[in-house]
Amino acid sequence: MLIRYLSQIGKYFLMLKEIFNKQTKWPVMKNLILKEIDDLIIDSLGIVCFISFFIGGVVAIQTALNLTNPLIPKYLIGFATRQSVVLEFAPTFISVIMAGKMGSYITSSIGTMRVTEQIDALEVMGVNSVNYLVFPKIIALLMYPFVIGISMFLGIFGGWMACAYGGFSTGADFIMGAQKDFIPFHITYAFIKTLIFAMLLATIPSFHGYYMKGGALEVGKASTTSFVWTSVCIILFNYILTQLLLG
Amino acid sequence: MIEVKNIEKSFGDSKVLKGVSTVFETGKTNLIIGQSGSGKTVLLKTLLGIHTPDSGTIEFDGRVYSDLDKDEKRDLRTEIGMVFQGSALFDSMTVEENVAFPLKMFTNNNKAQIKERVDFVLERVNLIDAHKKLPSEISGGMQKRVAIARAIVNNPKYLFCDEPNSGLDPNTSTLIDNLIQEITKEYNITTVINTHDMNSVMEIGENIVFLKKGLKAWQGTKEEIFTTDNEAVVKFVYSSNLFKKVREAYLKG
Numbered sequence: 001m002l003i004r005y006l007s008q009i010g011k012y013f014l015m016l017k018e019i020f021n022k023q024t025k026w027p028v029m030k031n032l033i034l035k036e037i038d039d040l041i042i043d044s045l046g047i048v049c050f051i052s053f054f055i056g057g058v059v060a061i062q063t064a065l066n067l068t069n070p071l072i073p074k075y076l077i078g079f080a081t082r083q084s085v086v087l088e089f090a091p092t093f094i095s096v097i098m099a100g101k102m103g104s105y106i107t108s109s110i111g112t113m114r115v116t117e118q119i120d121a122l123e124v125m126g127v128n129s130v131n132y133l134v135f136p137k138i139i140a141l142l143m144y145p146f147v148i149g150i151s152m153f154l155g156i157f158g159g160w161m162a163c164a165y166g167g168f169s170t171g172a173d174f175i176m177g178a179q180k181d182f183i184p185f186h187i188t189y190a191f192i193k194t195l196i197f198a199m200l201l202a203t204i205p206s207f208h209g210y211y212m213k214g215g216a217l218e219v220g221k222a223s224t225t226s227f228v229w230t231s232v233c234i235i236l237f238n239y240i241l242t243q244l245l246l247g
Numbered sequence: 248m249i250e251v252k253n254i255e256k257s258f259g260d261s262k263v264l265k266g267v268s269t270v271f272e273t274g275k276t277n278l279i280i281g282q283s284g285s286g287k288t289v290l291l292k293t294l295l296g297i298h299t300p301d302s303g304t305i306e307f308d309g310r311v312y313s314d315l316d317k318d319e320k321r322d323l324r325t326e327i328g329m330v331f332q333g334s335a336l337f338d339s340m341t342v343e344e345n346v347a348f349p350l351k352m353f354t355n356n357n358k359a360q361i362k363e364r365v366d367f368v369l370e371r372v373n374l375i376d377a378h379k380k381l382p383s384e385i386s387g388g389m390q391k392r393v394a395i396a397r398a399i400v401n402n403p404k405y406l407f408c409d410e411p412n413s414g415l416d417p418n419t420s421t422l423i424d425n426l427i428q429e430i431t432k433e434y435n436i437t438t439v440i441n442t443h444d445m446n447s448v449m450e451i452g453e454n455i456v457f458l459k460k461g462l463k464a465w466q467g468t469k470e471e472i473f474t475t476d477n478e479a480v481v482k483f484v485y486s487s488n489l490f491k492k493v494r495e496a497y498l499k500g
Contacts, residue, residue, distance in 0.1 A: 022321060028351055117335040124295050124407075125349055126324035 012207050019135050019203075022128040029136060036140035040102050044147060047101060048094055052085075052151040055093075056158030059084050064168035074169035078159070078177025083186075085155035090148050091190045092238050095197040098144075099230035103205035106137060107226040110209030111219040119210070130210065137202040144198035145191050152190070189245045196241060197234050204230045248273045249294065249405065249437055254303035256289055263289045265461040266303070273437045276428050276451045280442060281458035282483060290458065291409055291441045295329060296320060307405065325353050328398030328436075330408040330427075334390040336382040342393050343369070343378040349401040368396040372426060388419035392426070399430055406431065408440040412447055424450045445490055448472065457483070473497040 023029070063080040110133055113119050122129040156178055164171035208226035212218055249271040256264040263286045271277040279287045292298045294305060296312065305312045307323060315323060329335075336345050343365050350361045369378065372392040377385055382393065391411060398406055408427060412420040428451045431438040440447065448455060452469035457480050465477045472484060473494055485491045 022318070025352060116333055116338070117331045118337055120297055121329065121331060121335040121337075123297065124324055124327060124329045125352065126321040126327075127352055128321070 011211065012203070015130055015134070015207055015210065016203060018128070018130040019138070020131070022131060024127065024132050024135070032132070032136035033139045036136045037143060039105065040137065040140050041143045041147060044098060044101060045150070047097070048147055048151050049154055051097060052090065052094065052154040053158035053161075055089060056081060056085055056155030057162035059089065059155070060159030060162045060174070061166060061168065064163065064166075073173075073177075075173045075177030075180060077163055077169050078156075078174035079180050080177075081159035081163075081174075082156055082178045082182075085159070086152050086186055086190055090151040090155055091193045091197065092234065094148060094151050095194070095201065095234050096231050098201055099205075099234060100227050102201055103226050103230045104223040106202070106205035107209040107212075107223045108219055110206055111212045111222050114210065114212055115215055115219060133210065134203065134206040137206060138199065141198040141202045142195075144201070145194045148190070148194045189241075192245065193238065193241050196237055200230055200233050200237065204233060248308055249439065250306040251290075251294070252304045252306070254290070254293060254300045254305065256286075256293055256298060256300050263461050264293070264300070267458070267461070267463050268303075269456050269463055269466060271437055271439050271456075272454055274432060274435045275438070275453040276431050277437070277439045277454040277456065278442055278448060278452045279439065279456050279458060280448060280483070281464075283443075285458040286461040287441045287458055288409065291407060291439065294439065295327065295407060296324065325349075325401065326404045328401070328403035328406045330391065330394045330398050330406070330411050332410040332413055334382070334387075334394040336390060336393055336397070338382050341379050341381055342374070342385065345382070345393055346396045346400050348397065353401060364400060365396075368400045369393075371399075371430075372396045373422075387414050388416075388423070391415065391419075391423055395423070395426060395430070399434065399436075402434065403436060406436045406438040408438070408442075410442060410444075411440060412442065412444045417446065420444065420446060421450065427451065445484060445487070448484065449490075449493070459483075 024032070060077055060081045063077045064074075067074070067076060110119075113133070119129050119133075122132060160171060160174045160178070163169050163174045205223075205226040208222045208229070212222040251267060251269050251271075254264050254267045255262070267286070267290060279290060281287050289298060293300050300313075307326075310323065312320065312323070336342075337348065340348065343362075346365045346368060347361050350356055350364060354361075356364070365378075369375065372395050374389060374392050374396065377389060377393070382390055385393070395411075406427070411423050411427065415423065424447050427438060427440065430436065440451075442448070449469055449472075452472065455465075455467055455469065455472060456463055457465040457477075459479050465475065465480045467475060472480065475481065485494055
């Protein structure tokens with residue numbers, strides 16, 4: 001079992017190396033990158049905005065409901081919402097959700113190409129199929145921090161709306177809290193994490209799709225496995241990066 | 248010309264190819280036939296470089312495939328056209344984008360030159376009105392013709408076809424066979440076809456390799472297949488009453 005895992009990890013790193021061998025011609029690659037930006041980034045904005053806004057609101061309400069001590073200032077709601085959203089919710093939990101959304105899309109699309117011999121067709125033509133399929137996804141996901149930036153803004157905005165219109169505190173208190181003791185490095189930390197997660201989101205589902213064997217049923221299984229492993233890796237890297245950057 | 252010398256290939260404990268040697272000649276339709284599990288597909292995929300043989304060599308006009316480095320292998324593959332069993336068309340691309348794909352990837356032709364070439368090959372395979380359609384919007388026979396057009400668009404020296412007639416009606420099947428043979432002659436290509444279809448054997452079999460249990464059991468032409476007394480070939484080719492009668496008629500003259 002351990003040997004199988006180690007062999008899979010080795011295969012994954014060999015695939016990463018292969019991505020940068022024999023590049024696809026730029027005019028073709030340019031179109032692939034634009035298509036991937038549309039499929040992976042633009043198409044994810046709707047769900048990210050929706051989740052961020054409402055989870056930000058829930059974080060604010062939960063914080064407000066737990067601040068029962070009258071000595072604790074109300075602006076703490078804004079402070080806690082900002083810290084939760086910027087440090088963890090936007091970069092990590094949106095990435096786990098994206099492991100399901102983008103990850104299953106990537107695995108199933110590449111897996112279907114494997115099943116229907118389209119990847120064999122690329123290889124037989126002399127195309128570096130790993131570069132052709134995975135490299136545009138990596139470049140497209142360099143835009144992933146923008147998605148997380150939007151998520152951060154909407155999360156805090158959702159918290160403000162919930163607080164101000166739910167009667168938990170005034171809008172001014174929330175904004176004061178959101179600005180209190182702001183450490184700019186926290187944003188840097190969040191975006192460093194986001195970029196690492198973007199690489200995991202592009203490559204782990206691609207790996208599971210590219211090396212899958214079997215038919216339509218196995219495409220579904222590969223999507224599930226890819227979601228599990230991408231999530232596990234995101235959570236592990238989250239821990240390691242937090243320890244390294246903030247510990 | 249493709250020369251295969253003593254190719255062996257195993258998957259785990261199962262030895263699929265047990266030392267196959269043969270020659271696929273240029274300008275001829277070379278057919279690989281045999282029962283399911285005889286090693287036809289493995290042989291074809293080994294020729295294509297999808298499988299690596301355990302031993303033996305494959306020479307493409309004197310170039311030993313295993314001696315080439317990675318880039319040289321990729322360059323050689325640009326000389327290969329392949330028609331897959333399921334056509335393997337890129338389903339996100341239209342018919343003309345599928346056919347233009349090898350040109351965009353491997354030539355420096357401008358848009359007008361690519362369009363001219365694509366129009367030419369689509370017309371050559373009798374597909375005139377399907378340029379803007381997606382593979383899912385055309386029939387199986389049309390998909391096969393698009394796959395052939397894509398395979399020949401870059402003027403390949405070698406054309407491989409895996410079960411080109413599977414899932415097609417007899418009429419379309421004959422059309423595809425004739426098209427492949429015409430293209431082989433017209434462009435002097437080395438064509439290798441993996442088939443189960445006995446009609447194809449009788450129609451276009453200029454050099455037939457019969458595999459049995461991973462070994463070459465017989466090799467000859469479509470004329471010789473009528474007269475051979477090789478028991479395995481006779482049992483396989485003339486398993487249906489129709490072909491038995493065709494053979495009897497041929498032998499009676």
